Amino acid sequence: MTSQEVVDEVNEYYDECQVDYAMIWGTNDHLSMHYGYHEDGMSHDEAVVNLTRVVAERADIDADDRVLDAGCGVGGSAIWIAENHGTEVTGININQNQIEKARRGASRHGVEDLTDFRVMDFTDTEFEDESFSVVWAVEAACHAEDKQEFLREMYRVLEPGGRIVVADGFVGKDELSDREVNGLEAMLEGMAAPNLDTYEEFLEHAEEVGFTGVEFEDRYDSVYPSARRIYLMTLLTLPVGVMLRLLRVRSEAQMNHLKAAYHQYPMLKSGAWVHGLMYAEKPE
Numbered sequence: 001m002t003s004q005e006v007v008d009e010v011n012e013y014y015d016e017c018q019v020d021y022a023m024i025w026g027t028n029d030h031l032s033m034h035y036g037y038h039e040d041g042m043s044h045d046e047a048v049v050n051l052t053r054v055v056a057e058r059a060d061i062d063a064d065d066r067v068l069d070a071g072c073g074v075g076g077s078a079i080w081i082a083e084n085h086g087t088e089v090t091g092i093n094i095n096q097n098q099i100e101k102a103r104r105g106a107s108r109h110g111v112e113d114l115t116d117f118r119v120m121d122f123t124d125t126e127f128e129d130e131s132f133s134v135v136w137a138v139e140a141a142c143h144a145e146d147k148q149e150f151l152r153e154m155y156r157v158l159e160p161g162g163r164i165v166v167a168d169g170f171v172g173k174d175e176l177s178d179r180e181v182n183g184l185e186a187m188l189e190g191m192a193a194p195n196l197d198t199y200e201e202f203l204e205h206a207e208e209v210g211f212t213g214v215e216f217e218d219r220y221d222s223v224y225p226s227a228r229r230i231y232l233m234t235l236l237t238l239p240v241g242v243m244l245r246l247l248r249v250r251s252e253a254q255m256n257h258l259k260a261a262y263h264q265y266p267m268l269k270s271g272a273w274v275h276g277l278m279y280a281e282k283p284e
């Protein structure tokens, strides 16, 4: 597949599965499309905001930063950062519908002057070198066919001393059983992710493009409750999903998305994939 074909497929997936994100993830309320970080019996909505808070703390974001939210979804993180830190945030996304939703969200939250949402591919942006002090990528880099290409472009647009935070899924181990290979394949297909690096490969790629101080935290405990919740919801909805697919009411992409929602939980538990947070810096 060419890079453009991958982008087109990801774009189509998000248009088709927007309704699932709204229903299963509550995206319309908190404008976020990620697992969240759970602590002490938090609700999903609270966990979603908590991830943004924890990752913003890790990147040490303040009002003087210029943040690029790469793969910004419908704008939840960018809006939260602008609202809570007074920081200028540019969100980019290949999906036009999501960008429009993000702009409407920013205006509802009164941060349209601090946020700028644009349709752009994060592996090939239009920004000048060294345009940002922070790159933020939450559950987005997984969609890049070539993770190193993504990291290289993010390195280019960061100023010296800039920071990158990537919260995402990675393959968890080198040796996978047949069951894990099949489970991961179903997961990636249903989430329009062309492939995943192991987290060691991803960190190596970061160092290869020039990042230093590369650190990684496995956030298993933080995402486990969401993974389980999505799985349980899928158990309830899968039979109806299959019926609607047979009646051609739901598309193949929507069906695959449900299957992915099913597989992600046992695969997380078995360690076939991990949800981790990478932090790195561009040298001064």
Ligand SMILES: C[S@@+](CC[C@H](N)C(=O)[O-])C[C@H]1O[C@@H](n2cnc3c(N)ncnc32)[C@H](O)[C@@H]1O
Residues within 6 Å of the ligand: 007, 010, 011, 014, 031, 032, 033, 034, 070, 071, 072, 073, 074, 075, 076, 077, 092, 093, 094, 095, 098, 120, 121, 122, 123, 137, 138, 139, 140, 143, 144
């Ligand atoms: C799972 S969503 C996460 C969205 C957001 N980061 C969040 O935390 O809510 C992944 C996002 O990455 C976007 N995306 C995928 N490939 C992209 C690319 N090549 N360039 C820019 N955005 C991309 C998708 O359209 C989608 O909005």
